[in-house]
Amino acid sequence: MSHLQKKASEGGTPAERRGSKQESDFKGEILKMFAEIKSDIKQSERNIETKVEQMDKRIGQVDKKIDVTVNELKGQLKEVSRRTQTLEEGMKRTKSEMKEMRKEEEKIKTGMSEMNKSQEEVWDAIAMNELRQRKVNLRLRSVPETQGENIKEKLITEIAQWLELQTEEMAKTVQNAFRMKVRTTKARKFPGDYIPIRLLKRRDPYKPMVQILKKNKIEFKWEYPEGISFFYKSKRHRHTSPEETSKFLRRYKELRADDEEARDAELGMEAAGGRDLEEREEINMRGGWITYGELIVKEGGKWKTRPYEEVKEFVYDWLHY
Numbered sequence: 677m678s679h680l681q682k683k684a685s686e687g688g689t690p691a692e693r694r695g696s697k698q699e700s701d702f703k704g705e706i707l708k709m710f711a712e713i714k715s716d717i718k719q720s721e722r723n724i725e726t727k728v729e730q731m732d733k734r735i736g737q738v739d740k741k742i743d744v745t746v747n748e749l750k751g752q753l754k755e756v757s758r759r760t761q762t763l764e765e766g767m768k769r770t771k772s773e774m775k776e777m778r779k780e781e782e783k784i785k786t787g788m789s790e791m792n793k794s795q796e797e798v799w800d801a802i803a804m805n806e807l808r809q810r811k812v813n814l815r816l817r818s819v820p821e822t823q824g825e826n827i828k829e830k831l832i833t834e835i836a837q838w839l840e841l842q843t844e845e846m847a848k849t850v851q852n853a854f855r856m857k858v859r860t861t862k863a864r865k866f867p868g869d870y871i872p873i874r875l876l877k878r879r880d881p882y883k884p885m886v887q888i889l890k891k892n893k894i895e896f897k898w899e900y901p902e903g904i905s906f907f908y909k910s911k912r913h914r915h916t917s918p919e920e921t922s923k924f925l926r927r928y929k930e931l932r933a934d935d936e937e938a939r940d941a942e943l944g945m946e947a948a949g950g951r952d953l954e955e956r957e958e959i960n961m962r963g964g965w966i967t968y969g970e971l972i973v974k975e976g977g978k979w980k981t982r983p984y985e986e987v988k989e990f991v992y993d994w995l996h997y
């Protein structure tokens with residue numbers, strides 16, 4: 677060992693010994709700090725491991741919950757799918773049943789329509805039969821008038837001679853005979869043509885058309901059980917439904933009044949319903965279907981006369997109805 681080494685080992689100088697102690701303390705502090713840091717690191721590692729374990733445990737629990745939830749959702753989806761399929765099948769059955777119900781409804785509607793049509797036809801037939809039964813007046817025109825005449829006896833004699841019947845037989849078919857004066861007919865309450873209310877009601881939809889015909893001075897005739905007929909442009913038109921009338925007016929626009937006039941005409945017919953009925957009765961009473969010595973008929977929109985011989989059979993059947 678050299679002298680210097682020996683001297684150093686013996687402690688050296690006081691200054692050297694102080695420096696060595698400080699160095700030793702510093703190293704101790706550093707080692708202590710490293711130990712604390714290491715301890716903290718280990719504690720942190722243990723804490724992290726604990727937290728990781730807790731997280732793993734929670735994740736495992738969450739995974740289990742997710743699996744349970746997924747399984748439940750799968751079960752619910754299967755149930756929903758099953759119910760959806762059941763609903764779809766039910767909807768298909770319902771649609772099929774509804775189609776069948778619609779078919780049955782259409783059949784019922786068709787049957788009801790046919791029944792209503794048949795019922796209307798029956799009521800029309802009843803009304804027409806009532807019309808024929810009530811139609812007991814034979815109107816004669818242009819019969820020469822003499823003072824103190826017995827018009828009933830005179831007509832019985834003339835008609836019996838014309839029909840080649842016995843006077844007594846003819847007298848049985850004549851209930852009464854009188855001269856009609858149009859102005860006093862209503863006051864004297866002479867019997868006029870009877871038109872059943874049902875047939876008069878059936879004329880209501882044709883009133884606007886009648887107003888147009890009247891405005892254009894076109895003569896018309898009421899059809900039975902409903903409708904009107906008239907001549908226009910040398911052609912006979914017969915309308916038995918309001919649809920035919922509308923179609924006719926669309927074709928012949930020159931006859932159509934403007935909307936205000938048509939509305940006024942329709943309102944006027946409604947307001948004067950009673951007066952219109954009286955006018956019809958008056959027209960029927962003075963129409964003069966049959967006159968003395970000739971038959972008055974309407975052809976081409978005009979009144980024309982026909983010899984009795986042409987309609988003798990008709991008149992005979994009418995008298996013996």
